[in-house]
Amino acid sequence: MRLKEKVALITGAARGIGLQIAKRFLEHGATVILTDKVSLPFEISELGDNAYFMQLDVTQDTHWKQTLDWVSKQFSGLDVLVNNAGITGFEEFPEAHDPENFSIEAWEHVHATNLLGVALGCKYAIGAMKTRVSGSIVNISSRSGLVGIPAAAAYASSKAAIRNHTKSVALYCAEKGYPIRCNSVHPGAIFTPMWAQMLPTDPEELDVAKAAIAADVPLKVMGEPDDVAYACIYLASDESKYVTGIELNIDGGLLAGTSARPQN
Numbered sequence: 096m097r098l099k100e101k102v103a104l105i106t107g108a109a110r111g112i113g114l115q116i117a118k119r120f121l122e123h124g125a126t127v128i129l130t131d132k133v134s135l136p137f138e139i140s141e142l143g144d145n146a147y148f149m150q151l152d153v154t155q156d157t158h159w160k161q162t163l164d165w166v167s168k169q170f171s172g173l174d175v176l177v178n179n180a181g182i183t184g185f186e187e188f189p190e191a192h193d194p195e196n197f198s199i200e201a202w203e204h205v206h207a208t209n210l211l212g213v214a215l216g217c218k219y220a221i222g223a224m225k226t227r228v229s230g231s232i233v234n235i236s237s238r239s240g241l242v243g244i245p246a247a248a249a250y251a252s253s254k255a256a257i258r259n260h261t262k263s264v265a266l267y268c269a270e271k272g273y274p275i276r277c278n279s280v281h282p283g284a285i286f287t288p289m290w291a292q293m294l295p296t297d298p299e300e301l302d303v304a305k306a307a308i309a310a311d312v313p314l315k316v317m318g319e320p321d322d323v324a325y326a327c328i329y330l331a332s333d334e335s336k337y338v339t340g341i342e343l344n345i346d347g348g349l350l351a352g353t354s355a356r357p358q359n
């Protein structure tokens with residue numbers, strides 16, 4: 096029960112990493128407000144009495160305001176925000192996303208969701224957390240926020256900006272004397288519906304595609320949503336009370352470096 100009595104809000108929680116974070120937070124005693132752009136593909140009651148759903152499109156200032164007003168009235172404030180919602184942009188804009196050929200529409204759409212969405216979340220969470228005993232904001236960035244990704248330049252740029260904004264929020268809250276910490280998490284290749292959309296649907300072909308991705312990871316396997324969820328439990332809980340402004344990589348060793356060595 097590492098999150099007992101915490102009130103936590105998670106964005107993009109209908110599936111993938113966000114849903115798994117929600118499930119683990121509930122197991123650890125938190126009250127969890129799952130939010131997503133449209134709806135959940137299941138009944139919220141399936142997750143128990145401490146789970147709530149609010150429709151929240153992270154790009155919409157009014158949605159944030161209404162949701163945080165409701166949370167503040169219902170629970171007298173917020174203890175944890177996980178800014179998880181994020182997109183690659185390939186679903187809505189299948190054309191090239193490289194630095195030479197990207198479209199302004201795709202660039203702006205990706206940044207509106209991934210960067211403005213996180214910035215708005217931080218803005219409203221600060222208001223709802225500053226009178227609590229402690230608050231924790233966890234921003235889900237990406238390995239792509241720390242290295243260049245030529246075929247997904249907007250995604251990489253937005254994720255890099257999340258890393259930087261996290262540090263601004265951490266220092267701002269510390270300077271103001273607010274009891275709020277803010278950290279970023281940088282997943283590598285975690286198998287979720289986001290990946291499933293980009294990989295073959297045939298099970299055998301999917302296994303081959305996943306094995307090819309895993310071959311590039313030092314630990315030789317793709318990550319699971321739980322690998323990120325467990326890191327979020329730590330950052331959300333008071334166990335990390337002296338941790339703010341950090342970046343936590345969950346990537347099977349990808350960012351530890353490349354080998355560039357003779358093959359014997």
Ligand code: NAP
Binds near residue numbers: 113183285286288289
């Ligand atoms: P996912 O399976 O695609 O789930 C993302 C969720 O966010 C979906 O439910 C989606 O809803 C929702 N969403 C999209 N736009 C939204 C908006 N404007 N407002 C609210 N919700 C919105 O993705 P995932 O793999 O779990 O990724 C979760 C986070 O981890 C993302 O920020 C992603 O960039 C990051 N990440 C993932 C990986 C990975 O390997 N999976 C690696 C690094 C970082 P709709 O379906 O309705 O759009």
